[in-house]
Structures are given as C-alpha cells and as structure tokens.
Amino acid sequence: MDFLNPGSVTEALELKASVPDAVPIAGGTDVMVELNFDHRRPPALLNLNRIAELHTYSTVDGRVRIGACVPYSRIVTELGSVLPGLAMASRTVGSPQIRNRGSVGGNLGAASPAGDSHPALLATDAVVEIASTRGVRMVPAKDFYVGVKRNVLEPDELITAVHVPPATGPQQFSKVGTRNAMVIAVCAFAIALHPEQQRVGTGIGSAAPTPLRAHEAEEFLAAELPWGSPDGLLDSLNRRFGELVAKAASPIDDVRGTASYRRHALAVMARRTLSWTWSEYRRTAQCA
Amino acid sequence: MTTGGIGESPLRPDGGLKVRGQYAYSSDLWLENMLWGATLRSPHPSARILSVDTSAALAMPGVHTVLTYKDVPGENVYGLKLQDTPVLAEEVVRYQGEPVALVAAEHPETARRAVKAIKVEYEVFEPVLDPELVAHSPDAPQVHPGGNLVRHQRILKGDPDATADVVVSGVYEIGMQDQAFLGPESGLAVPDGDGGGVHLYLATQWLHVDQRQTAKALGLPVEKVKLTMSGVGGAFGGREDLSIQVHACMLALRTGRPVKMSYNRQESFFGHVHRHPAKMYYEHGATAEGDLVYVRARLYFDGGAYASKTPVVVGNGTTLGVGPYNVPNARIEAWGVYTNNPPCGAMRGLGAVQPTYAYESQMDKLAAALGMDPADLRIRNAMSEGSTTVTGQVVDFPAPVAELIQRVKDMPLPEPSGSDILQLPGGAANTTHGEGVVRGVGYGVTIKNISYAEGLDDYSTARVRLEVVDGEPVATVHTAAAEVGQGLITVQQQIARTELGVQQVVLHPCDTDIGDAGSSSASRQTYITGGAVRNACRAVRAKLQELAGSEDVPDIAAVLGDEVIEETREYHHRKTYPLDPETGQGNAHVQYGFSAHRAVVDVDTELGLVKVVQLDCAQDVGKAINPDAVVGQIHGGSAQGLGLAVMEEIQVAEGRIRNPSFTDYLIPTILDMPPMTVDVVERPDPHAPYGVRGVGEPPTISATPAIANAIRAATGLELPRVPIRPEYIIDLTDGGS
C-alpha cells in the first residue's frame, strides 16, 4: 500500500487524478477502522493531514467555509455561536479523542446514514465544495447523498470544504442512542429556524438509506408557524410536525433499534426540538 | 514498622504502568523469530463438515503449517466440567465461530489470508435454539450424542406445594451478557527444543487447569507443558475456558518455532464463552403481613454448544434461587441445556445474576401486592446468622442482610435533575430538557456463594522465601494465582508484610512451577490464596523464631544473616458436599457474600432512555484487606451490573451473533455510570482467614435488579426482560408515529 503525502490541495488533486483508487485519509476515524477490520485494502492512502488549507475555516460570500479536515472539537469550541446546529451535532460525535481527529469532510466522505453532521448540514442548507483537477463544483447537502454510504463524488474528486450559512435563528440537534455518550445514532434529528425566510430546515439521520430532509414537515411549518407573534405553539401543531417528520423516514429494524421505535423517536425529537427552538425564537428580539 | 500491610491501601505495583499505557499485556508478547497463528472458524451454528482442503493455504508463501483435528497430538477433547469440547472440530460444528483449522505463518496478515484460503464444505443443519423447548423435548435433534440436557437440579424444602394469602408470579428473561474484557485472548507458545515440551506465556484466570487440559490435548505429561502468566487485560470469567492455549502450542510444536496468537476484538466475541441467557418462571407466596411462605421457580439456562460451566450455573442458580431471604417452603428447579447458540460459561456472578434479577423483581411485585415498602419487605424477610437456606445449610457466620438494606435505604437521595443535559437521560445527545422525565427508586439485594461449591476442594498453594538482600530482609511470594486486575498481587504483598514484618515483598512471576492456586473466579482468591500466603508466611515466621530462639525478632536481617528460609503451604477451605440429586439438600457452599444496592434513575418515558442518577451500595466484606481495592471492586461490579440492566447484550438470531464489536455491544461510559456512595461493612467470618469474605461478584449481581426496579418504579411497567431497551419502555402499539 502506498502512502501519498501531498502538501497542498493542488498536489492532492493531481495525485487523486492519477491514482483514483487512492483512499483519502483525514482524521482516519473511519478509514483506520476499515483497514484494521480488513474491510478494504486500497492500493494507496492519500494523506490530507499535511494540507494546511483543509484545516482552517473562513468566511466566504457570507457563509462559513469549513475546511474538510477541521476536527469536530474545533467546531464545538470555535464555531458554536455562529453554527449552533452543527456544533451541537459535533458535540455528540464519539468521544473527545474521536472529536479531536474526526472531521465533517470525513463524515461526508463516509456518507453513512448514521453520520451525525448530516442532519445539521441538511437543516442549515449547507453546500459541499468538491474539487478535482477539472475544477470546483458546489453541491448542496440535500443533493450530496445518493445511497447507503454513497455520495456524489467522482473518483478523481476530493471534498475541500463545506459552506454553512451562519444561523439566523435558533437551531437544535438531538440524537437517540442507547448509551448516554459515545454511541452511534439509533436516529437523529436537526432543526434550524430561518426566520428571515419564514422557513424551517430539517434533517433526519439513521432512519433511511441516506440522511434526508422532511420536506412535507418543512412545508407544513412554513404554512402554519405564527412567525413574528409572541405566542407559543399549539400542542396539535407540534404533534403534526412530529408525525410528518416520522412519515418522511423509512427506517429499518437492526441491532440498534426497530423501525417503529425509530419513527416514534423521530416524532418525539421533532416536536421537542421544535418547541425548544420556538421558545428561543420567542425570547429573541425578532418577536418584539 | 512496616507500612502497606493488611487494612491499608498501598498503591498497586502495576497501577502506574497501566495508567500510562506502559504495562505489557499478553498481546504485547514478542520474540524475534516467532510465527503468527490464526484460526479458521465455522460460519454456521450447526453443520456437518464434508471436507477440508488446506492445499491452497499451505501453498502460500510464508505459511508454515495448516492443522486440523487430525493433527491434535493427544485427545481432541477438553472441558472444565464435562469433556465435550473438541480442540478442533471433527465431523460437526455446533456453533458459529467453532475452531476448525489453524495456520502458522511469518506474518499475521499472511496467516489471516491463509485462513481464508482453506476450503471447507459444510452440510448445513437447522440449529437447535430454544432452551426451554430443548429441556422438555427428548426427541429434539441432539446437539451432542447422549442428549441436550447438561444438568437438571431440583431443590425441595418444607412443603413445596404450600399455599399463601398473597401470591405473585412472573416470567423473567435475561439476555446474553459478555465479559467484554479489554485485552483480547492472546499468548505465545515457545517449543523447548529437544525436550519435546512447550512453554506457553498467556493471559488466563487459572494456570493449572489450562496446563492440565493443554497437556492432555497435546498428549504430553503436564511437566512438559509450562505456563507463565503474562499481563491480563481483564477476565470476568471469560478466560476460564481454553482459547488459544492448545492451538498455539500445537502450532509451535509442529513448526519448532515460537508462535504467537492474538485475537482481534471481533474474533474475541467468538473466542470465549458468554453469560448464560435464562428464562425464569417464579411464584412467590406470602402472608398478608408480608412473611414469605413459599417460592416456586423453574429456570432454563441456555448453555449453548458446549457445557463449560453450565453444571455450576444450574447448581448456583438453584441453591441461591430464592435470594438472601428466609423461605420455609420451596420448589426450585433448573435445567441447563445444549443448543447451537454461542457457548456460555463463567461470568462474574455465575449462576446468581439470573435468579437475582428474577427474585428481586418478584420482591418488588410482592411489595406492591402487599402495599408495603419494597425495602421493608426485604428487611422483614432477610436471612441472618443462624438462618437455614433452601438446601438445609445453616448459615454459621454473620449475614447482615437486613442491615445492608437499611444502610442503603438511609443514604441521602439525590436532588431532582437540573437543566444540565449531561445529567439527563440521553446525556450529551440532547434528547430532553426535562420533558417526559420521571424519577424512580429501586432496590436489589443478593446472595452469592464464595469459592467453589458442591464438594470441590479448590485449594491454593504459596511459597514464601525470606532472605537478606543488600542488608535488608526481603520476602518473595510465589503463587500461581492470576492477577486479573482485581489487585491480588497487592493483597499478597500486604499479607506478607503484616505476617512477616518485612517491608520489601517481591512477587515471583506467576507460573506452574508452584502448586495449583485455583481459579481467579468465584470471588475466592483473597480468601483462598490469601490463606495460603498467610500459612506460608506463618511457617517462615516460625522458622525465623526458631533461628532467633525467641518469639520476638526485632532485627530480622541480623538473625537471618546468609540463611534463606523458604516454606510452601496450601490453604484448603472447609469441606462442602454435593447436593442430593432428588431433593437438592446439602451443605453445598463455603461462604456467602451479600450486597444491597439502591438505584435512582431518571427515565425519559417518551423515548425510553434511562439515566442512572445514583447507585449506592452496602456490602459486607468480612474484612477489607485493601479498602481502596474493595471499593474499586464495588464500583466496577456495579458498572457491569448497570450494563446488564440497560445496554449490554450479545444479540443472537438463529444462532448467530449480530453485534460482535464494541460499536454495537455497548458497555457503560463514565457518563452512564453515576457517582456511588459505597458503604463497606466488615463483619468477620470466623471460618475465613482474617475474616475475609469474597468481594468481587456480589455488586455486579445486585446492581442489575436495583436499576430494573427503579425503572419499573418510574414507569409502572412490568419490564420482564433485561437489558431494558428503549423499545420496552414506550408504547409502540400505534406503529411508531
């Protein structure tokens, strides 16, 4: 197995173009598990850890551009106030050790339906920056996942960053696992209020072949939410939202939980997170 | 004045190394010219082997040998209790993961690839899966010739058909727990060259039983098979049965090279036995005032494909089946059977974990039926010194059961949970800010036999040497007792310091050059090996006094000079007896340990998630030789019991393990394990050295029902099965949404 060690994005893209089977390695928290368990034997690893540009974040066109390799721990400590949804999701990933190594770029590369960043990226209209020697393309998160552990990347492409709009309203992330930390999601849910658009974004994890948005639930809220009013939400509205979120999922039975439990839990998380975000929204100046 | 003797808590000699990651475990064993062994395992729970073709594997460069059952030099059968387990499968395989062939190669990767290149043709059978069905269907397909019943035991006391005013019954199930030790099975076998023998370095719980079984399978006299203990990364019963022992030695003897074997995590889940799952039918009868009148119970233990410790599980499960309570009338019956499920054997709390979960669930049900406080009902019926157990054995040592329950009951209760999500169900995953959260309190009390039972003489041996080194007296203690993390090495040093008045106590490497120490299981080593070290020290002390010509030896170095005193002694616990096969009566046990837990839980009743808020324990340890180590055992045991209550289960479907990894076999993290108040009670047992009472197992056992009962108290649900999954707590009858 070769170990390719580029020092810049340009060099990495050239290597990826010439050795398309090379497996990129960022934090390695997925890759090393696969290698150790002999689930794959790539001809080469493409090390992204020497590329400074992939380990920084900046603001580009009003969005936060997070380099593909920025670890979760930095998102939690440094971006929590701008991107609360993604930071909350990052806080639930693995253990401190895993959060020090693991990255959103790696989560997107693995594209597991159980990846915790995905619901937050979906709810906040994030866009994935994908590059190759052929150029750069921007793919919205909602179009990025194409199947179980499959994404839109071509063999010569790398994820260089993810662009996340700063929060304009409250955001929440909630994940069910049968342990109180360090657990793969049984199912997960993210919500982001976009008051300026009078719209709500959602993301569902671990309850379908790919992470997905609950479109009908989002449309329902866009029509029904009393934006600008200081009122609380009717229980019936919360419940309806929960039902629509559960309906959007197509979960399976597996060792981590049953399909019916996942639906149920999604409905509960959806109505709880909606009520948390809405009470926060009501407390802010936007409702004055 | 010596320090670090009995009753103090000196630091463990291996502690710093372990914390710094510098301790050498058996998986770190290494020799310059060693080969790597690997194991081919059956993919099927039940099948006939039609053919094995090793030619492709043998032809691979770097492969030194490939072995099948035909290459087992001695007897191809072993077992702790029954001789029923092949070293390598012959005609049939009886569980998924059963070893079929072995490879030795230059590199572990080559060995793994060679394993994949071995071609085995199987004729696949329907696996036998349901232990209860198996127990009552003599015509079921036979997992072993001779039938599927490993042991049936009945215990009858008083009037087994007694009637009572208040009757409660229930059917309880317990899932398959794993020991989940951190250091996978590993060892290094070194052939001794011309002698034809072999030296095996390994992690195990009992060197001598491994030595006897290995020698028999190798067709060698025991003297030709030497075993030396290497660093053990936890055991909990999972290292009582053989894993790499015979395999590594076979490969080493065949190739003439040292051979290392080391399972990875996934293989480890197939490479050791698990805790017996059980289904238990219980009926309790009591007077209207709350006095127990009778207990009737039927217990079914799934032993899986090989017997391992199933006979002991049946023995403990029945003799301890009513718990630490006075029960005048009883009929307890248990079956341990073969199936094609993964083999089950020893695990901390052997045979007592299952019934304790059931009878403690029953005690809460009974308290509810009587309108009594659950702790008060237990105290009212608690056994005490002088009580007679269901087997007719009179408890002739302190049994402060009522006091233990009262002590946990009197501990302060925690405040209601605040807004910190880390303290709420779901923890870091942010599932509730208080919505749906209900608090519950529950109790669990247990009785566990200490040391081996039913007539076994599981003695221990110690050799103690006293000499002067650099002007200082130094004692060397040599035993074959396994340090599996419980702190036995420290305990041996402490005993020698106190008995000899010598500060420097060195531990000789643990090996089979000394006599048997018995197993580091059944909470027995501080008692039994502690007793042997005490006896050897006292013999050395007597020699020293002889030399000094006086009782008092203030200057040991001066008296000893160049003399070396060395004495070897055994310790045998008092005799026990087999159970009457018909009535189950008999003095089967050496000693009992008791512990009581009170659990406080917060349950998210809408998501079914649980946070154990507080878990308090009172335990009688007789005498705390090392108080810190005692508390450590209670903390760790309680965590393991918590795991069984809410998360730890090997999920088996159609005889296959669905979650053989730590990704999906969940064990508690620090966020799952709450702070504990531990009350260590010391009521010395006059029959035991220093009055000690085994410590390691009881807290594992009583934690589980305490938590289950707390969740029941919070939810009002029956919850007849552990581990309690979120699905059990919420109502999914509407299909989920």
Ligand SMILES: Cc1cc2nc3c(=O)[nH]c(=O)nc-3n(C[C@H](O)[C@H](O)[C@H](O)COP(=O)(O)OP(=O)(O)OC[C@H]3O[C@@H](n4cnc5c(N)ncnc54)[C@H](O)[C@@H]3O)c2cc1C
């Ligand atoms: C103990 C443990 C606990 C875990 N817990 C969680 C959890 O709670 N939630 C969760 O979501 N995940 C969890 N994971 C999985 C893993 O940590 C995450 O998926 C993490 O985001 C992966 O990031 P990484 O940087 O380590 O990726 P890597 O392992 O380096 O890569 C992951 C995949 O992405 C590809 N890749 C990496 N970077 C790029 C790039 N720039 N362009 C294209 N492809 C790329 C790699 O080739 C590989 O296929 C856990 C893993 C472990 C070992």
